[in-house]
Amino acid sequence: MPAAEGVRLRVKTRTETRTRRIDRGERRHYHWAVLSLSLCLVGVVLLHVWVRLQVVRMGYALSTTSKLESQLEQERRELTVELATLTSPDRLEAMARKRLGLVAPEKGQVVVLP
Numbered sequence: 001m002p003a004a005e006g007v008r009l010r011v012k013t014r015t016e017t018r019t020r021r022i023d024r025g026e027r028r029h030y031h032w033a034v035l036s037l038s039l040c041l042v043g044v045v046l047l048h049v050w051v052r053l054q055v056v057r058m059g060y061a062l063s064t065t066s067k068l069e070s071q072l073e074q075e076r077r078e079l080t081v082e083l084a085t086l087t088s089p090d091r092l093e094a095m096a097r098k099r100l101g102l103v104a105p106e107k108g109q110v111v112v113l114p
Helices: 013-088 089-099
Strands: none
Touching: none
């Protein structure tokens, strides 16, 4: 039995068993802390990505709005010129003479009211 002599069995005492349980509890607490921190980190990363996507989306919306504003400003300028042209006294007089056959009044046709 020389091989059996080299094997020794050790019996754990109650305090060693309790110490091991405390170590398991600490390990479990450590795992929960790591899991909580990991979840917080994932949450922060997802929040950052969401905010960046919102910034990009708002940039596109701002760009589109700016282009629309430029187009509307150009259209407003064109309509202002067209309005000035259509309401020009010379043009109105020419249209009255041509389309309606109106002529300038003669001396006796104008009556001035007091």
